[in-house]
Amino acid sequence: MTTRPWHATVLTLYPEMFPGPLGLSLSGEALARGIWALEARQIREHGLGRHRAVDDTPAGGGAGMVLRCDVLGAAIDSVAADTRPRLLMSPRGRPLTQARVRALSEGAGAVIVCGRFEGVDERVIEGRGLEEVSIGDYVLSGGEIAALVLLDACVRLLPGVMGKVASGVEESFESGRLEYPHYTRPREWESRTIPDILLGGNHAAIAEWRSQNALRITRERRPDLLAGDRVATAFGAGGRFPEDTRDQNDA
Numbered sequence: 001m002t003t004r005p006w007h008a009t010v011l012t013l014y015p016e017m018f019p020g021p022l023g024l025s026l027s028g029e030a031l032a033r034g035i036w037a038l039e040a041r042q043i044r045e046h047g048l049g050r051h052r053a054v055d056d057t058p059a060g061g062g063a064g065m066v067l068r069c070d071v072l073g074a075a076i077d078s079v080a081a082d083t084r085p086r087l088l089m090s091p092r093g094r095p096l097t098q099a100r101v102r103a104l105s106e107g108a109g110a111v112i113v114c115g116r117f118e119g120v121d122e123r124v125i126e127g128r129g130l131e132e133v134s135i136g137d138y139v140l141s142g143g144e145i146a147a148l149v150l151l152d153a154c155v156r157l158l159p160g161v162m163g164k165v166a167s168g169v170e171e172s173f174e175s176g177r178l179e180y181p182h183y184t185r186p187r188e189w190e191s192r193t194i195p196d197i198l199l200g201g202n203h204a205a206i207a208e209w210r211s212q213n214a215l216r217i218t219r220e221r222r223p224d225l226l227a228g229d230r231v232a233t234a235f236g237a238g239g240r241f242p243e244d245t246r247d248q249n250d251a
C-alpha cells in the first residue's frame with residue numbers, strides 16, 4: 001500500500017517564504033523523502049486588473065488595507081476540494097494546542113490561508129468555512145510565520161519523521177504537563193552536578209523522579225494546564241471558545 005504524503009497547501013502573498021526553515025533538518029529531510037508535501041500558492045494570481053490588486057480600504061474607514069473576499073475566495077476555490085481542513089492564521093483564532101496539532105497531523109494535511117495587512121474580509125471566513133487558528137496572544141505582520149510554526153509542529157509528528165517514536169509522546173503538553181529537566185555529559189559543569197538518581201540505573205526511581213519534577217515545574221509555571229482549562233484561563237471565565245471540547249476529545 002502506498003500512503004499519500006501529508007499535504008499542505010499554503011495560500012500567501014509571499015510563497016518565497018516556503019518551505020523556508022522547514023526545508024532544513026528533520027522537516028526538510030521528511031520533505032525530501034516525500035513524507036509530506038508543501039505547495040505554496042500566490043494569492044495574487046487571483047488578483048484583479050492590470051495590477052492584480054488583492055486588497056482594498058476597510059469599509060467604515062480606518063487604517064490599513066483588507067484582503068478582498070472575492071480574490072481570496074477565488075484563490076481558495078483553485079485548490080481542489082478534498083477532506084483537508086481549511087485554516088486561516090489569525091490572532092483572533094482558537095489558540096493552537098498540541099492536541100489540535102496531533103489531530104491535524106493524523107489527517108490528510110491542511111489548506112492554510114495567510115493573512116496580511118489588517119486581515120481578511122469577514123465574508124470569506126464565513127463563506128469558505130475557514131477555521132481561525134492563533135499561535136499566541138501577540139500580533140505578527142503576516143500569517144506566513146504562523147503557518148510555518150503550525151506546519152513544523154505537525155510535520156515532526158508524522159510517522160517516520162522523528163528518530164525515536166517515543167520522543168513524541170513524553171514531551172511537554174502531550175501528558176498535560178511540562179517536561180522534566182534533561183541532563184547529559186559532562187557529569188559536572190561549573191560545579192553543577194547531575195542529580196544522583198539519574199545516574200543510578202534504577203529505572204523505576206528515574207521514572208518517579210521525572211514524573212515528580214514534571215509536576216513541580218508545571219505547578220510553578222503553568223498551573224492552568226493542571227486545572228485542565230487552558231482556554232478558560234487564557235481568555236477568562238466564559239472565554240471565547242466555551243463551547244469547544246475539541247482539545248479534550250483529541251487528547
Ligand code: SAH
Nearest residue numbers: 089090115118119134135139140142143146
Ligand atoms: N488587524 C488584525 C491583525 C492583522 S495581522 C487584528 O488586530 O486582529 C496580519 C495577519 O498576520 C493576520 O491576518 C494573520 O494572518 C497573521 N497573524 C498575526 N498575528 C497572528 C497570530 N498571533 N496567530 C496567527 N496569525 C497571526
